[in-house]
Amino acid sequence: MNSIMYDTYTIFWRELKRYKKSRSGVLIRLIQPAIWIIVVGNIFSETQPLIQSVGFEGEYIEFMAPGVIILTAIFTSIFGGVNTLWDRRYGFMNKALTSPISRSAIALGKMASISLIAALQASLIIGIALAIGVTFPNPLMIIPIMGIVILFSLGFSGISVSLAATAKSQETFWGMINLLGMPLFMLSPALFPLELLPNWLAVIAKLNPVTYTVLLVRELMTGVSEGGVPIWISIVVLFAFVITMVAITSYVFTREVNKPF
Amino acid sequence: MPEGIELLYSIETKSLTKSFGDLVAVNDVSFSVKKGEIFGFLGPNGAGKSTTMMIFTTLLKPTSGKALIAGFDVMKDAKHVRENIGFVQQETTVDEYLTGRENLLLQSKLNHIPKNEINKRIDEVLDLIELSDKQHQAVVTYSGGMRKRLDIAGGLLHHPKVLFLDEPTVGLDIQTRRKIWQYIKKIHTEFDMTIFLTTHYMEEADNLCDRIGIIDGGKIQVIDSPENMKNALGNEIISLVVENNSNHDLFLAELKKIEFIKKINEENLKLILFTSNGTEVIPKIFQISSDLGIKIVTLSLTQPTLDDVFISYTGHEIRDDKSKFNRKIEHAKMKRLRA
Numbered sequence: 001m002n003s004i005m006y007d008t009y010t011i012f013w014r015e016l017k018r019y020k021k022s023r024s025g026v027l028i029r030l031i032q033p034a035i036w037i038i039v040v041g042n043i044f045s046e047t048q049p050l051i052q053s054v055g056f057e058g059e060y061i062e063f064m065a066p067g068v069i070i071l072t073a074i075f076t077s078i079f080g081g082v083n084t085l086w087d088r089r090y091g092f093m094n095k096a097l098t099s100p101i102s103r104s105a106i107a108l109g110k111m112a113s114i115s116l117i118a119a120l121q122a123s124l125i126i127g128i129a130l131a132i133g134v135t136f137p138n139p140l141m142i143i144p145i146m147g148i149v150i151l152f153s154l155g156f157s158g159i160s161v162s163l164a165a166t167a168k169s170q171e172t173f174w175g176m177i178n179l180l181g182m183p184l185f186m187l188s189p190a191l192f193p194l195e196l197l198p199n200w201l202a203v204i205a206k207l208n209p210v211t212y213t214v215l216l217v218r219e220l221m222t223g224v225s226e227g228g229v230p231i232w233i234s235i236v237v238l239f240a241f242v243i244t245m246v247a248i249t250s251y252v253f254t255r256e257v258n259k260p261f
Numbered sequence: 262m263p264e265g266i267e268l269l270y271s272i273e274t275k276s277l278t279k280s281f282g283d284l285v286a287v288n289d290v291s292f293s294v295k296k297g298e299i300f301g302f303l304g305p306n307g308a309g310k311s312t313t314m315m316i317f318t319t320l321l322k323p324t325s326g327k328a329l330i331a332g333f334d335v336m337k338d339a340k341h342v343r344e345n346i347g348f349v350q351q352e353t354t355v356d357e358y359l360t361g362r363e364n365l366l367l368q369s370k371l372n373h374i375p376k377n378e379i380n381k382r383i384d385e386v387l388d389l390i391e392l393s394d395k396q397h398q399a400v401v402t403y404s405g406g407m408r409k410r411l412d413i414a415g416g417l418l419h420h421p422k423v424l425f426l427d428e429p430t431v432g433l434d435i436q437t438r439r440k441i442w443q444y445i446k447k448i449h450t451e452f453d454m455t456i457f458l459t460t461h462y463m464e465e466a467d468n469l470c471d472r473i474g475i476i477d478g479g480k481i482q483v484i485d486s487p488e489n490m491k492n493a494l495g496n497e498i499i500s501l502v503v504e505n506n507s508n509h510d511l512f513l514a515e516l517k518k519i520e521f522i523k524k525i526n527e528e529n530l531k532l533i534l535f536t537s538n539g540t541e542v543i544p545k546i547f548q549i550s551s552d553l554g555i556k557i558v559t560l561s562l563t564q565p566t567l568d569d570v571f572i573s574y575t576g577h578e579i580r581d582d583k584s585k586f587n588r589k590i591e592h593a594k595m596k597r598l599r600a
Contacts, residue, residue: 010367010370091352094318095368260321
């Protein structure tokens, strides 16, 4: 167990070193969520009466800010696994596989680093949100929100790392990512309240772990609980999601990297 | 493996076989590499060199048969195998954005080198490959040869018992290649490791290896020292071109009587004589030719190279593709590549 922690940290350290040296990417990856919060936040500002009908008092942009924080987390973590493909192509993976470190630790180290990077990106988006006038009734809530973003991204990055380990080409990987990323974001209350979704969509949304994470962050940020989901259920769902993803990813990754590339 | 017992062999294989569908990449291969040896594995592309090395380094599981590395079974005891091997891949695998030292630090951690040892080990290998002065520069600024040296250094940090080098000098210029050979020899004497390398270059195998195995079509064709292999062909080759003459057949018959000549290959008027004592044979050739009135146009005496050995065992020179296109095999390969 001790050695798994050490190995995970080794990979985590390597991934963060690489991230630090490619800083130009940080800003590029901020553009998309910034556009969402600034453009979509203003385009839909007239929908305030709709938002108010489900008991939310503030501006639309304040309603959707938690959604954009999670959007940042979703996309940072779902793209994050792509370097697994490069590692396999350029030999780092073989180097790691022929050293005594455990296979699961490679996957876990990657997931941990992606989740930290996602949290960093999300915190920059929170900064943008504050700059354009979104207010936090209780600024201390940023701490648990970051905790939730880290946990959620840890689970979500598992999807990316598993897909990258399974896909043998960039094309397959990006195809799968596009197939998954946007629908998971849209099928959640990130942009609109659950109550306003048609029934059949609401049912699908309730199967989506993104939904519970958005509800949690929104409740912490604005103090409004929404969708009739108690906060403890959201927390349980989030933890269950993370644990499941860690287990699935360790298994899939170990199985896939033992096959020839 | 019980402690304290000296291993005689660092690598032992018995009937090692690996197939991908219909394609048998490694076919019933059995051989051993002695402790402390530099063993070269030679063969054309697709001969099974890389597959064999991937089995030895636990990246692939054999279909059947057995391989022991440093006394540990690659199937049953992969973890111990990994602790005892260094693997330097064909392509350079160092992280370009990290510095040389950071790359070695990463490699130390991957190999579980105790924390208080890490710095000492890194200094030791940096000194050995003469990169100490560049250690704090990002690898992206390194030349191809420096990257390769750093890669090799990474494989030494944990003092493995067996070092695997996959085509260590492919893509490097002649000077760099010779430099890398020097490093490999230095490593071999200073660390007393067994080194197993694959190569395309006969000169490399000749220069570095105690013994060579030639593999073709997934099977080992021959294993011997480079010297013995060359001697088996006779140690000298005389090529001569003569003018056309009615006594030509008589000339050949007389040549065959010379005791040192082992074999004569004939292409029109060009004769290639494999011989063991060329300097004594040449005057005899002149004697016979002047007796028969045959005019010799050119004559040269050369030593057989490993290239000649290689061709005599595989029937073809090292080259990229198999001559026959087999739809089934190509299809199987494509299937493996597909996602």
